[in-house]
Amino acid sequence: MASKTGRVTIVDVARVAGTSVSSASVALRGEPGVSEDTRRRILDTARRLGYRPDQRARTLREQQSRLLGVTYTVSQAFHAEVVEHLYRAVADSGYDLVLSATTRGRGELEAIESLVQDRCAALVLVSPEMGSHDLAAVSRRVPTVLVGSELRAESVDSVRADDRRGVALAVEHLVAAGHHDIHYVDGGRAIMSDTRREGYLEAMAAHGLAACARVVEGHADEESGVAAATELLAAPHRPTAVLAHNDMTAFGLLLTLRMRGIDVPGELSVVGYDDTRLASLRNVELTSVSQDPAALAAAAVRCAITRAEGREAPAGEYVTPPRLVTRGSSGAAPVPSH
Secondary structure (H helix, E strand, O other): OOOOOOOOOOOHHHHOOOOOOOHHHHHOOOOOOOOOHHHHHHHHHHHHHHOOOHHHHHHHHHHOOOOOEEEOOOOOOHHHHHHHHHHHHHOOOOOOEEEEEEEEOHHHHHHHHHHHHHHEEEEEEEEOOOOHHHHHHHHHHHEEEEEOOOOOOOOOOEEEEHHHHHHHHHHHHHHHHOOOOOOEOOOOOOOOOHHHHHHHHHHHHHHHHHOOOEEEEEOOEEEEEEEEHHHHHHOOOOOOOOOOHHHHHHHHHHHHHHHHHOOOOOEEEEEEEEEOHHHHHHOOEEEEEEOOOOHHHHHHHHHHHHHHHHOOOOOEEEEOOOEOOOOOOOHHHHHHHH
């Protein structure tokens, strides 16, 4: 089972043990992040195969680099915009970026392990979905900064927008336009989903509209928007406005409504979240809440370089103000017909 070089590698250990390379690495380093059964299986496999760490490679990894590793999710448009602004923010710093994407078949820990192998001096994790236990384990290996997450761990900096306030801005906009029946399409298990949902319910209650509030199931993607639109159109009582967890969901919603002949915003207003490029397309014109990805990226790079260079600074949480960008998908509530 050895590699072509004849030396047993961590990839061989992971394959024989039936685990990911990142899990094997965590177990062999003696760090938390895998179950005891998995750890025991990996260690037993390593002993049986005669695995020995490559000390030369380890020494190279431990040398200071000027690389900032970035994890992001391929399918999320907002993540791509953050990455673009990270490149701009790092341009004159003397550092460079190394990207490692998460996909349906590639988890966050695997993406992070790749960056560790590349000797990144610090990590910038864009909206990670890992738990606090795994985050703490990662931050003990490499200085870590979070973007767009409320997850907290010791010595980890966090940069995010005030999502609760952002949702409140969207609700205020719709209420000022005369809307009362405002529904919300949820983000499911997506990062910040709980905060945005709670922000919607709180904002509706603050305007005396708690009885009108309704959360529609969703999963932070276009398909959720399509399903939500289909459900809303089939309901006996249709809302006059819908707020979506993100622009991707709002786009699916908007497209389906228009294909079904619904006048947006004449009959139904739609508001998204993230203000991605998708929102500003001429044939979309989606009202959306901006998180100011340029400000998030600049703050994340500053924090990452501070950590990479070992400068003393307490772990901080940097919260930027959101901004509502109004476009053609939202307007005055329709006048009830009698």
